Amino acid sequence: MLKKAIGAACLCVLGMAAAAEAVSEGAPASIAPLLTPNARAAGMGQSFVAIADDATASFWNPGGLAWQTKPDIALMYSKLAEGLADDISYNYLAYSKPMWGGGVGVSVLFLNLGESQIISETGEQLGNFNSFDFIPMVSYGAELTPNIAYGASFKFIYSSLSPQVQELKIDDGTGVSVGGDLSLLYRNPDWNFNAGVLVQNLGLDIVYNDQNQAEPLPRNVKAGVAWYAFDSILHHLLVTTEITKSLVFLDGDAINKFGAEYEYYEMAAVRAGWIHDVEGNIKDYTVGLGVKIRTLNARFDYASVPQAENLPRVNRFSLGFTY
Numbered sequence: 001m002l003k004k005a006i007g008a009a010c011l012c013v014l015g016m017a018a019a020a021e022a023v024s025e026g027a028p029a030s031i032a033p034l035l036t037p038n039a040r041a042a043g044m045g046q047s048f049v050a051i052a053d054d055a056t057a058s059f060w061n062p063g064g065l066a067w068q069t070k071p072d073i074a075l076m077y078s079k080l081a082e083g084l085a086d087d088i089s090y091n092y093l094a095y096s097k098p099m100w101g102g103g104v105g106v107s108v109l110f111l112n113l114g115e116s117q118i119i120s121e122t123g124e125q126l127g128n129f130n131s132f133d134f135i136p137m138v139s140y141g142a143e144l145t146p147n148i149a150y151g152a153s154f155k156f157i158y159s160s161l162s163p164q165v166q167e168l169k170i171d172d173g174t175g176v177s178v179g180g181d182l183s184l185l186y187r188n189p190d191w192n193f194n195a196g197v198l199v200q201n202l203g204l205d206i207v208y209n210d211q212n213q214a215e216p217l218p219r220n221v222k223a224g225v226a227w228y229a230f231d232s233i234l235h236h237l238l239v240t241t242e243i244t245k246s247l248v249f250l251d252g253d254a255i256n257k258f259g260a261e262y263e264y265y266e267m268a269a270v271r272a273g274w275i276h277d278v279e280g281n282i283k284d285y286t287v288g289l290g291v292k293i294r295t296l297n298a299r300f301d302y303a304s305v306p307q308a309e310n311l312p313r314v315n316r317f318s319l320g321f322t323y
Contacts, residue, residue: 031218032109032111032133032135032157032159033109033135033155033157033179033200033201033217033218034218034220035090035109035111036048036059036060037056037059037074037076037092037094037107037109037318038054038056038059038060038074038076038301038318039076039288039290039301039302039303039316039317039318040054040261040269040271040288040290040299040301040303040318041056041060042286042288042303042305042316043259043261043271043272043273043286043287043288043289043290043301043302043303043304043305044238044240044259044260044261044271044272044273044286044288045240045242045257045258045259045272045273045274045275045286046242046257046259046273046275046286046305047224047226047240047241047242047257047258047259047273048060048061048224048240048242049061049183049196049197049198049222049223049224049242050185050194050195050196050224050225050226050240050242051064051194051196051226051238051240052064052065052185052196053067053068054068054072054074054096054320054322055072055073055074055094055095055096055105055107055320056074056076056092056094056107057096057103057105057139057141057151058094058096058105058106058107058137058138058139058153059094059107059137059153060196060198061151061183061185061196061197061198062105062139062140062141062151062152062153062181062183063141063149063150063151063183063184063185063196064103064141064149064151064185064196065096065102065103065104065105065139065140065141065149065151066102066103066141066142066143066149066150066151066185067103067143067149067187068096068098068103069098070098070322070323071095071096071097071098071322071323072095072096072097072320072321072322073093073094073095073320073321073322074092074093074094074095074318074319074320075092075093075094075318075319075320076090076091076092076316076317076318076319077089077090077091077092077316077317077318078090078314078315078316078317079314079315080307080314081311081312082312082314082315083312084311084312085114087112087114087115088112088113088114089111089112090109090110090111090112091109091110091111091112092107092108092109092110093107093108094106094107094108095107096139100140100142101142102140102141102142102143102149103140103141103142104138104139104140105137105138105139105140105141105153106136106137106138106139107136107137107139108134108135108136108137109133109134109135109136109137110132110133110134110135111132111133111134112130112132113130113131113132113133113161114130114131115128115129115130116128116129116130116131116162118163118165120167126165126167129162129163130160131160131161131162132159132160133157133158133159133160134157134158134159134160135155135156135157135158136155136156137153137154137155137156138153138154138155139151139152139153139154139181140152140153141183141185147186147187147188148184148185148186149184149185149187150182150183150184150185151181151182151183151184151185152180152181152182152183153180153181154178154179154180155178155179155180155181155203156176156177156178157175157176157177157178157179157203157206157217158174158175158176159174159175159176159177159206159208160173160174161173161174161175161208173208174208175206175207175208175215176206177203177204177205177206177217178203178204179201179202179203179204179217180202180203181198181199181200181201181202182198182199182202183196183197183198183199184196184197191227192227192228192229192231193225193226193227193228194225194226194227195223195224195225195226196222196223196224196225196226197221197222197223197224198221198222198223199219199220199221199247200218200219200220200221200222201217201218201219201220202217202219203217204217205217216248217248218246218248219246219247219248220244220245220246220247220248221244221245221247222242222243222244223242223243224240224241224242224243224257225240225241226238226239226240227239227240233265234264234265235262235263235264236261236262236263236264236266237260237261237262237263238260238261238262238263239259239260240258240259240260241256241257241258241259242256242257242258243255243256243257244257246279249279252279253278253279255275255276255277255279255280256275256276256277257273257274257275257276258273258274259271259272259273259274259286260272260273261290263290266292266294267291267292267294268289268290268291268292269288269289269290269291269292270288270289270290271286271287271288271289271290271303272285272286272287272288273285273286273287273288274286275305275306280308281308281309282306282307282308282309284306285306286303286304286305286306287303287304288301288302288303288304289301289302289303290302296321297321297322297323298319298320298321299319299320299321299322300317300318300319300320301316301317301318301319301320302315302316302317302318303315303316304316
């Protein structure tokens with residue numbers, strides 16, 4: 001009964017992870033590293049590896065930290081199963097600063113899987129517990145040439161799925177791992193063109209309560225391009241596309257993502273995108289809005305993104321400051 005309780009909570013999160021990366025039978029146990037931050041990126045079909053121009057570059061492409069000229073703070077919050085399990089949420093905080101000949105970023109991801117009950121085989125309630133994933137990360141990016149930057153991230157992964165329950169002979173379901181990301185980012189200001197690639201979640205497998213069954217990290221590679229099709233004082237039009245391929249399930253299909261952003265006078269933006277994910281059974285649109293308040297150097301972004309089939313769409317909210 002304990003496993004059923006955990007499974008019910010994780011089902012909604014797996015649906016959200018499917019919108020980020022392919023999730024199939026036998027998928028990695030820890031899906032938190034797949035969940036993408038930044039409502040701006042979400043509104044553009046979750047295609048951001050070739051942009052990575054704020055503090056969330058630590059996740060998307062740490063090479064983008066090399067060209068950030070001011071400190072930046074980014075926060076995001078999203079309920080992953082609104083109306084079904086309101087205590088399941090995704091929380092993200094990132095900070096970046098130009099230093100050490102490039103840019104440094106630190107971030108924290110907290111995935112709250114909510115509260116579950118421990119119920120014996122006879123139906124007796126033995127207590128409650130909370131499941132969560134916690135991932136702090138440090139990143140660095142610097143120039144290789146005036147047009148190419150490299151980046152790297154190091155992350156610690158702490159995944160607590162369930163407690164030890166002696167009455168049910170269940171061991172502690174806590175897993176720990178370390179991992180990292182490597183990236184490159186190319187930009188050509190003359191063509192208003194960017195290209196990026198990220199190899200994500202390289203690291204040790206996670207071991208939970210069975211020492212003989214280690215779970216792989218959700219390793220994957222992302223590659224994308226972005227083109228500023230129109231860039232003037234009043235009007236900005238950005239189009240982007242990205243492909244993601246799992247390095248755990250090599251036979252699976254890649255995920256294709258497309259997006260666009262129109263911004264007026266660096267004050268207000270509208271966004272739209274498309275996610276084509278065969279493995280996750282998602283072929284649906286994304287939409288988003290953004291507002292910048294220049295006097296506060298602040299930005300607010302909203303996005304609506306799809307989940308796996310039969311799960312409701314998810315609202316994402318993010319807030320950022322550049323100073």
